[in-house]
Amino acid sequence: MPKRADLSDTLCPVGRSAELLGDRAVLLILRELLFGRRRFELIAANTGLGPQLVSARLKMLVAEGIVERRAYSERPLRHDYWLTDKGKALFDVLYAMRNWSERWAYEPGETGDGPAIRYVHRTCGADVGTAKICPGCGAELGYGDLKGEPSPALKAEQVARTA
Amino acid sequence: MPKRADLSDTLCPVGRSAELLGDRAVLLILRELLFGRRRFELIAANTGLGPQLVSARLKMLVAEGIVERRAYSERPLRHDYWLTDKGKALFDVLYAMRNWSERWAYEPGETGDGPAIRYVHRTCGADVGTAKICPGCGAELGYGDLKGEPSPALKAEQVARTA
DNA sequence: CTTGTCACTATGATTATCATAGTTACTATC
DNA sequence: GATAGTAACTATGATAATCATAGTGACAAG
Numbered sequence: 001m002p003k004r005a006d007l008s009d010t011l012c013p014v015g016r017s018a019e020l021l022g023d024r025a026v027l028l029i030l031r032e033l034l035f036g037r038r039r040f041e042l043i044a045a046n047t048g049l050g051p052q053l054v055s056a057r058l059k060m061l062v063a064e065g066i067v068e069r070r071a072y073s074e075r076p077l078r079h080d081y082w083l084t085d086k087g088k089a090l091f092d093v094l095y096a097m098r099n100w101s102e103r104w105a106y107e108p109g110e111t112g113d114g115p116a117i118r119y120v121h122r123t124c125g126a127d128v129g130t131a132k133i134c135p136g137c138g139a140e141l142g143y144g145d146l147k148g149e150p151s152p153a154l155k156a157e158q159v160a161r162t163a
Numbered sequence: 164m165p166k167r168a169d170l171s172d173t174l175c176p177v178g179r180s181a182e183l184l185g186d187r188a189v190l191l192i193l194r195e196l197l198f199g200r201r202r203f204e205l206i207a208a209n210t211g212l213g214p215q216l217v218s219a220r221l222k223m224l225v226a227e228g229i230v231e232r233r234a235y236s237e238r239p240l241r242h243d244y245w246l247t248d249k250g251k252a253l254f255d256v257l258y259a260m261r262n263w264s265e266r267w268a269y270e271p272g273e274t275g276d277g278p279a280i281r282y283v284h285r286t287c288g289a290d291v292g293t294a295k296i297c298p299g300c301g302a303e304l305g306y307g308d309l310k311g312e313p314s315p316a317l318k319a320e321q322v323a324r325t326a
Numbered sequence: 327c328t329t330g331t332c333a334c335t336a337t338g339a340t341t342a343t344c345a346t347a348g349t350t351a352c353t354a355t356c
Numbered sequence: 357g358a359t360a361g362t363a364a365c366t367a368t369g370a371t372a373a374t375c376a377t378a379g380t381g382a383c384a385a386g
Contacts, residue, residue: 025374049374049375050374050375050376050377052374052375053373053374053375056373075382075383075384076381076382076383076384077382077383078383
């Protein structure tokens, strides 16, 4: 690869976010952070990415103001990673990706009989399916509004990765 | 790069679409297709990607059932590229990316005084801003529902790229 | 004082990407 | 009828990002 072309100065909004999100490692790390997994080793294990890549991407995300690095222990000194408001706002993008996958990316029956992850609206309890607005109460769905329940098969996969 | 790790068999819906969308070239090509630019040379020029990359990604997108290759002329034989329903459904993801960018990815005043692209709901005429549901009529917004008007600055950039 | 934990850094092989140039199959112009 | 143009690609070589594996530093626990 030559130095990859830089699109961060394009005025096109899709091009600008493509520079950030058009990267498997970034998307997977954001998934972990949105799921509330904040520790380096957990992120590395769940994504299957090497520590060097995780380190490089987290540094970049901190520099972009999407992630914040915090000390959660002084002795020994240990850090973890938190999404900023700018980072939390990326929930909408990942949720759209999830919705597309649930509809288009699985063979029939591949996830059992339900979706790979069942999402429930915290405030009203409705199963949101793959909707953009809550079918129970009509509210828009954003960061923190949903509670996800992975299917048994997906849960087994996640356990296998961290073991 | 070693062979990139394959996530296409993960059961996680974000992981599965990350395999597809976690790629700058794919996102940029999808942007062009969603904007109705279907010809190879136009896509290459507007994205700034080399023809080899465009060719490889379009082949992959055809194999994934996201894009369809059609002959638009017999003599000389010429082809262009159309989104399938599976491809059109990716509008939601790119629209979420656009919304995030409009809110978080620009310095104040960088796009003039409005957004980089102003979107209007075709059926009711309302300016949708960065909403997920139309603020005019309350309808959900999907592929084909919006008419985009790039800001003068963005338009100038697009003209410069194709010249 | 050895083993374990966590957040990383270092090294080398592999390969995707970019820039540039060339190819094929026609049509249009001089 | 030879040259130039157009559209959709393919070929080639240099570069650098990625992966696998191993190692480091600072501390805690047994």
